[in-house]
Amino acid sequence: MFKVYMAGGGTGGHLFPGISLAQAIKARETDARIKFLVSGKRLDTALLEDKGFECVKVEQRHLPHSPGQVADFMITNARALWQVTRMMMKDRPEVVVGLGGYASFAAAAAAKICGVPLVLLEQNAVPGKTNRALSLAADRVFCQWSQASRYFMRRGNLKFKGNPVRDSLKKLSKEIARTMLGLESDRNTLMVLGGSQGASSLNRIMIESIPIIEEWSDRLQIIHLAGSSQAEIVEESYREAGIKAKVFDFLKEMHLAYSAADLVFCRAGGTTIAELTAMGIPSILVPYPHASDNHQLANAKALASRGAARIIEEKHVSSEKIEKEVIGLLLDESALKLMSANAVAAGRPEAATEIAGNIVESYRKNEKNSFAQLLNV
Secondary structure, eight states, X not given: OOEEEEEOOSSHHHHHHHHHHHHHHHHHOTTOEEEEEEOSOHHHHHHHTTTTOEEEEOOOOOOOSSGGGHHHHHHHHHHHHHHXXXXXXXXXXXXXXXXXXXXXXXXXXXXXXXXXXXXEEEXXXXXXXXXXXXXXXXXXXXXXXXXXXXXXXXXXXXXXXXOOOOTTXXXXXXXXXXXXXXXXXXXXXXXXXXXXXXXXXXXXXXXXXXXXXXXXXXXXXXXXXXXXXXXXXXXXHHHHHTOOEEEESOOSOXXXXXXXXXXXXXXXXXXXXXXXXXXXXXXXXXXXXXXXXXXXXXXXXXXXXXXXXXXXXXXXXXXXXXXXXXXXXXTOHHHHHHHHHHHHHHOXXXXXXXXXXXXXXHHHXXXXXXXXHHTTO
């Protein structure tokens, strides 16, 4: 049995690549036993509940931002390390895969204590602090962007294979996807995506731009993933203006939304970009300005440099920008066609399969070699 620990979570951007990789490993090794060690956030268990993988909550804390948080940080994370170390000594997994973020730290540290190989996934052009620290002890770090290499002190263990995307992301024809979503097949279709939990500022921008959008309402329609807290108000705003729109708090059938869209207006998270390029969708990116080390802007620039995206920084977004940049591009068929081709060229839809193969071949081989050595073969 091939045992793997996947450690991380807290956001869909960290967890979705782990799920995709786990499914690819399972497809290759049917006897694989994959256990997810996730944060205590509700999102993690919600995303994993129907995937068929074992899920264990490991409470951990971010680095403290004030002296009053230090004691809780030390106690909670020490407890997490002890919990995972005991689990690992019992299960003896072949490999631990860190998915990024603070929720992967205890499992990564326990892997080194227990002598278990450690592999990391890095989705962003500017790596997170956790992965930068853990990379010094990691056996391999699989990166989406070559630009990430400059931030790692140790580079001999880096591999640039892309970012695993969900195997459910199979592209359909626009007509079929739009029909399945209850949209019209012949309208220019904009998708607004704030990430797995929505983005309140993107929702606000779209609501404020409704008077502009309304002028073009006979030619366009919108798919909007608004998050659970604001989906109702966003939907009502479109409805009152007579704008054709489908608003979701969260959508599991993302392949339908991507397939139906001509253009995506969204944040610039690493996993979102991997999905856009895997599906060959042009995008206008509004990087989250408060992301650590401004990594979303770096992601956006990396994709824009390939001609697959355009960037509007949040401080520059206005109703006039929406009309000129977003609606203008949405109605420019030749520009969209070129950007789509560039997105396809930038994509790595096979990343999950390639990384899974690398992991299985490497650590299955180590397992067999160790067994042979015990038998003196």
